[in-house]
Amino acid sequence: MATDGILKVKNIETLYGLIMAIRGVSLEVQEGQIVCILGANGAGKTTILKTIMGLLEDQPDKGTIEFMGKRIDGKDAEEIVHLGISYVPEGREVFPELSVEENLKMGAYTRKDPKGVKEDYNRVISHFPILAERKSQWAGTLSGGEQQMLAIGRALMARPKLLMLDEPSLGLSPILVHEIFRIIKTINGEGTTILLVEQNAKMALKISDYGFVLENGRIVAANTPKILLEDEDVKEFYLGIRSEESVKGYQRWKRKKRWR
Amino acid sequence: MFGQLIVSGLAVGACYALLALAMVIIYKTSEVLNFAQGEMAMVSTFVAFTILDAYHVPFLWAASLTFLFAILLGIFFEIVFLRQAKDPTVLGLIIITLGFEMILMGFAGWKWGPDQRSFPFPVSNVETYDIGGLLISKINFWTIVISVVLMFILFLFFRYTKLGIAMRATQQNPLAARVMGIRTKWILSFTWAISSIVGAAAGMLIAALGVLDPPMMMDPLLKGFASGVLGGMTSLPGTAVGGAILGIIENLFGGYISLAFKSVVAFAIIVLVLCIKPSGLLAKHYVKKV
Amino acid sequence: MIKRVSVFLCVAILSTFLLSTQSSAQKVRGVTDTEILIGQWGPQTGPAAPWGAVARGTDLLVKIINEEGGIHGRKFKYFLRDDSYQPAKTKAIAKEFVEQIGVFAVVGGVGVACGMTARDYLMENKVPWCGPVTGVYEWITPIQKYLFAIYPLYDDEAFNLTGYLHEKLGYKKIAMFYQNDDYGKQGVMGVERYLLKKKISLVAKVSAEVTDRDLSTHALKLKNSGAEAVIMWTMPTHAALILAETAKIGFKPQWATSNTLSDSALMMQITKGLWAGMINSFFGELPDSNHPLMVKYREWHKKLAPQERWGVFYYAGIIFAEPFFEGVRRAGRNLTPETWISAMETLKNWQGIGPPISYSKPNHPMDRQGGKHVFYGKVKPDGNIQRLTDWMQITK
Ligand SMILES: Nc1ncnc2c1ncn2[C@@H]1O[C@H](COP(=O)(O)OP(=O)(O)O)[C@@H](O)[C@H]1O
Numbered sequence: 001m002a003t004d005g006i007l008k009v010k011n012i013e014t015l016y017g018l019i020m021a022i023r024g025v026s027l028e029v030q031e032g033q034i035v036c037i038l039g040a041n042g043a044g045k046t047t048i049l050k051t052i053m054g055l056l057e058d059q060p061d062k063g064t065i066e067f068m069g070k071r072i073d074g075k076d077a078e079e080i081v082h083l084g085i086s087y088v089p090e091g092r093e094v095f096p097e098l099s100v101e102e103n104l105k106m107g108a109y110t111r112k113d114p115k116g117v118k119e120d121y122n123r124v125i126s127h128f129p130i131l132a133e134r135k136s137q138w139a140g141t142l143s144g145g146e147q148q149m150l151a152i153g154r155a156l157m158a159r160p161k162l163l164m165l166d167e168p169s170l171g172l173s174p175i176l177v178h179e180i181f182r183i184i185k186t187i188n189g190e191g192t193t194i195l196l197v198e199q200n201a202k203m204a205l206k207i208s209d210y211g212f213v214l215e216n217g218r219i220v221a222a223n224t225p226k227i228l229l230e231d232e233d234v235k236e237f238y239l240g241i242r243s244e245e246s247v248k249g250y251q252r253w254k255r256k257k258r259w260r
Numbered sequence: 261m262f263g264q265l266i267v268s269g270l271a272v273g274a275c276y277a278l279l280a281l282a283m284v285i286i287y288k289t290s291e292v293l294n295f296a297q298g299e300m301a302m303v304s305t306f307v308a309f310t311i312l313d314a315y316h317v318p319f320l321w322a323a324s325l326t327f328l329f330a331i332l333l334g335i336f337f338e339i340v341f342l343r344q345a346k347d348p349t350v351l352g353l354i355i356i357t358l359g360f361e362m363i364l365m366g367f368a369g370w371k372w373g374p375d376q377r378s379f380p381f382p383v384s385n386v387e388t389y390d391i392g393g394l395l396i397s398k399i400n401f402w403t404i405v406i407s408v409v410l411m412f413i414l415f416l417f418f419r420y421t422k423l424g425i426a427m428r429a430t431q432q433n434p435l436a437a438r439v440m441g442i443r444t445k446w447i448l449s450f451t452w453a454i455s456s457i458v459g460a461a462a463g464m465l466i467a468a469l470g471v472l473d474p475p476m477m478m479d480p481l482l483k484g485f486a487s488g489v490l491g492g493m494t495s496l497p498g499t500a501v502g503g504a505i506l507g508i509i510e511n512l513f514g515g516y517i518s519l520a521f522k523s524v525v526a527f528a529i530i531v532l533v534l535c536i537k538p539s540g541l542l543a544k545h546y547v548k549k550v
Numbered sequence: 551m552i553k554r555v556s557v558f559l560c561v562a563i564l565s566t567f568l569l570s571t572q573s574s575a576q577k578v579r580g581v582t583d584t585e586i587l588i589g590q591w592g593p594q595t596g597p598a599a600p601w602g603a604v605a606r607g608t609d610l611l612v613k614i615i616n617e618e619g620g621i622h623g624r625k626f627k628y629f630l631r632d633d634s635y636q637p638a639k640t641k642a643i644a645k646e647f648v649e650q651i652g653v654f655a656v657v658g659g660v661g662v663a664c665g666m667t668a669r670d671y672l673m674e675n676k677v678p679w680c681g682p683v684t685g686v687y688e689w690i691t692p693i694q695k696y697l698f699a700i701y702p703l704y705d706d707e708a709f710n711l712t713g714y715l716h717e718k719l720g721y722k723k724i725a726m727f728y729q730n731d732d733y734g735k736q737g738v739m740g741v742e743r744y745l746l747k748k749k750i751s752l753v754a755k756v757s758a759e760v761t762d763r764d765l766s767t768h769a770l771k772l773k774n775s776g777a778e779a780v781i782m783w784t785m786p787t788h789a790a791l792i793l794a795e796t797a798k799i800g801f802k803p804q805w806a807t808s809n810t811l812s813d814s815a816l817m818m819q820i821t822k823g824l825w826a827g828m829i830n831s832f833f834g835e836l837p838d839s840n841h842p843l844m845v846k847y848r849e850w851h852k853k854l855a856p857q858e859r860w861g862v863f864y865y866a867g868i869i870f871a872e873p874f875f876e877g878v879r880r881a882g883r884n885l886t887p888e889t890w891i892s893a894m895e896t897l898k899n900w901q902g903i904g905p906p907i908s909y910s911k912p913n914h915p916m917d918r919q920g921g922k923h924v925f926y927g928k929v930k931p932d933g934n935i936q937r938l939t940d941w942m943q944i945t946k
């Protein structure tokens with residue numbers, strides 16, 4: 001792996017009280033790439049993103065996080081946003097009783113350049129024309145897909161260098177999922193580095209440059225999509241393709257043996 | 261008599277509404293019913309009184325200094341008491357406000373004594389304007405004007421300023437607000453500051469309408485709470501309207517039905533609204549979609 | 551040998567037992583060779599706190615008497631407790647007075663409801679109680695051997711005041727504004743009793759709850775009644791509020807009120823001067839009176855308690871305690887509840903700075919009603935009082 005990554009996470013451990021949710025994760029994101037983290041429910045994907053974002057008090061407990069060559073672990077969210085990371089949380093988390101426009105305005109909260117903000121507003125509208133139509137409607141009244149678009153648009157309003165998306169496909173119809181992934185790709189094409197967390201491995205790997213597989217708070221595989229797509233376990237557990245007949249217990253045992 | 265009842269109902273209603281707004285601003289942020297609101301306002305009003313009494317400065321000066329004091333008092337309470345609570349439940353926080361209420365009450369009793377005083381407000385509380393046969397006392401008139409102006413400023417602030425929108429955002433989704441880079445802890449302190457200012461304004465008006473003494477806010481606070489409940493405890497315009505309605509209903513009830521039970525009206529309204537339409541009279545609803 | 555020892559022991563134990571019971575029978579609660587313990591409750595905090603000054607005024611009198619050497623070689627130790635005007639607390643305080651401190655007597659005590667929770671307990675424990683600070687019938691009916699009332703009865707006071715307005719000043723349309731509790735209602739009782747005798751009725755009867763802060767409707771009702779004179783029986787806050795509200799709507803009747811609102815310095819201040827013109831009854835000398843006792847008390851006040859305002863409520867604490875000390879004086883060195891009571895019953899038109907006080911052997915409730923007089927005055931625009939009458943007997 002090259003060493004000039006925009007984001008470098010080294011050996012972090014994150015605790016919820018006494019429970020260790022992230023157990024020594026290292027990962028790196030290269031500038032301009034789309035990198036995805038795959039993993040089942042409860043694997044710790046969201047926790048990684050929240051740790052990077054500085055949303056968990058006093059975390060990571062161990063390890064370091066570097067963004068553009070600067071240590072950001074231990075900094076608070078407001079500084080991290082300012083440095084250029086935006087986060088689209090799992091489940092959209094729009095402000096339900098703010099209008100669409102006000103939601104977008106909040107995305108640019110830390111910025112002090114009205115002109116740039118205006119440009120970015122137009123850029124967001126060009127990606128998501130529907131948001132312009134719904135401009136003065138309460139965000140809580142939008143459909144799920146529209147809320148996801150709003151959440152992404154809102155994150156873009158900070159003009160991030162790194163955009164982190166937490167399961168953007170969750171609960172959306174297949175057509176909308178395609179649409180969202182297409183837009184993610186476009187945004188990446190315009191120069192924003194993307195760290196994507198997904199359970200929908202097939203879609204995620206399709207647009208990614210690199211992928212990590214997370215299980216129980218540990219990275220168990222890391223490679224290019226092409227190789228990951230060939231991996232028997234990825235196939236079985238994330239793509240739903242069962243390999244040759246085998247006893248389930250044996251499979252599980254084998255996997256454990258290989259990955260831990 | 262009818263017109264007179266409406267006018268004076270509006271004037272007290274305006275005070276109720278201001279107090280209710282102060283409570284609602286806090287409630288929306290943290291679901292805490294601030295029972296210290298009345299006493300915070302009372303102490304602020306005493307500060308205004310002391311400044312006016314000791315230094316004979318123009319009233320607007322004293323009012324500005326009082327607002328400054330109110331800001332500090334609000335922030336002080338939030339940081340020194342509420343923020344210290346470990347894993348606070350809403351009930352726990354409410355009990356902290358009750359404790360603060362008692363501290364302030366005791367402090368006021370110790371510092372300014374129990375005697376009633378008249379609050380030197382620049383508007384006479386006995387002179388009247390005669391508007392087409394309807395007598396409106398100057399103090400009622402200005403109480404209504406000042407309250408409406410304050411509410412309008414609040415409305416503009418929450419509607420259009422970045423900080424105001426950020427406060428609403430923090431109320432609605434603190435996690436997302438942090439993700440936007442909003443310093444939510446700072447916003448919380450700021451919320452207390454604003455609420456405390458609004459309360460102090462209500463306190464000065466209430467003292468000007470009547471007399472200034474430590475228990476002066478006990479009844480208005482209850483009425484303010486009832487107005488807030490009428491407005492669903494969440495909507496600012498709803499709360500303002502709730503205060504006006506309560507003031508008028510109370511007066512009409514007292515005027516035409518029974519004076520002895522006039523003060524029970526507020527209780528009845530709290531109970532009725534909580535039973536029938538807990539979201540308040542003007543609450544808008546949105547259905548959360550997934 | 552053992553037998554003799556045990557007999558000796560038995561005798562010794564028995565005799566100490568007998569001796570000790572004998573000596574404790576002689577001992578009087580709250581009285582030692584050098585000291586007499588007395589107590590009072592009063593609202594130092596809470597909505598009724600302005601009346602808390604009464605208990606502090608008593609403290610001044612206690613200090614004065616101690617400074618002057620006490621009475622019959624004994625000095626007084628005074629226990630002041632804050633009940634915040636909450637009857638439950640008053641009851642606890644009464645228990646503390648009797649069971650923990652062991653007071654000889656209770657003096658003063660603000661509040662009808664507060665005093666009522668303590669009355670029966672104090673009487674059962676034979677604790678002398680002098681001068682509850684309210685003028686209601688509860689203190690003298692049923693008649694209590696150990697309880698000596700001083701405060702002129704509200705009922706009779708209101709009766710007489712109405713008579714003054716009607717007969718002397720010629721008002722026919724009279725309205726009443728009162729506090730909706732025992733205090734206010736006994737005022738209404740007296741007013742209506744008088745009017746019934748004259749076969750006229752109140753043109754309006756408007757009440758306020760203790761917690762009310764908005765009296766605009768009350769004011770309108772009074773105005774619409776067309777009253778020429780309004781009698782009010784309320785607390786200071788409501789008095790100020792109703793004057794402001796009626797002034798706002800241009801209603802200016804002749805006001806008259808009870809001695810409970812006779813602190814005209816305070817009332818002038820909180821009504822911003824609207825108090826001027828009030829016809830007030832008084833149960834004690836006026837604040838600036840030249841009465842020799844008043845002069846003396848004012849001097850001590852300056853020396854011992856300069857932080858206190860020389861207001862009516864404050865020196866009322868002296869008025870309700872003076873007869874108690876006179877009783878102690880007359881009882882002599884052998885002070886017991888019984889000797890004190892006998893001494894109190896010898897008071898006939900005895901006067902300090904309050905009304906003339908008389909008591910008799912308890913055959914009739916009025917035998918325990920010490921104060922039966924008030925006088926009237928009118929508040930001048932500068933806040934001073936123009937005395938309208940001399941002391942007048944209101945209770946027969
Ligand atoms: N606030 C929390 N307190 C305690 N445990 C938590 C908390 N949030 C998540 N966890 C636990 O941490 C682990 C990882 O959770 P999460 O990061 O949300 O997983 P994912 O996003 O991959 O579904 C899970 O076992 C989850 O139960």
Ligand SMILES: [Mg+2]
Pocket residue numbers: 045046047090167
């Ligand atoms: Mg997750």
